[in-house]
Amino acid sequence: MESNIVIPDCRGKEFLVCKRKGGDYELRFINGKGETVFVFWFAVKSPVFQNSKLISKLFELISELAVH
Numbered sequence: 136m137e138s139n140i141v142i143p144d145c146r147g148k149e150f151l152v153c154k155r156k157g158g159d160y161e162l163r164f165i166n167g168k169g170e171t172v173f174v175f176w177f178a179v180k181s182p183v184f185q186n187s188k189l190i191s192k193l194f195e196l197i198s199e200l201a202v203h
Contacts, residue, residue, distance in 0.1 A: 139152060139153065139154050140152070140153040140154075140194075140197055140198055140201045141153075141201075142197070142200075142201050148166075148167035149164065149165065149166050149167055149172075150164070150165045151163070151164055151165075152164075152165060153194060153197055155194065157180065158179050158180040158187075159176060159177060159178050159179055159180060160176065160177040160179065160190055160194055161174065161175070161176050161177075162174070162175055177190045179191070
């Protein structure tokens with residue numbers, strides 16, 4: 136399952152795109168030209184990843200804030 140949350144900056148020119156793909160999470164920063172500036176992943180399906188519940192909570196909070 137893939138879901139996206141897109142959060143524009145105060146000018147509406149740059150965006151933070153939060154994606155959930157399966158059990159993993161991606162945060163992608165996109166500039167005004169549509170180019171990816173920075174990407175990082177939380178591979179929470181990994182058995183050595185200890186903070187998966189905290190990362191899931193972070194994305195829940197981002198979802199709630201994006202709605203308001």
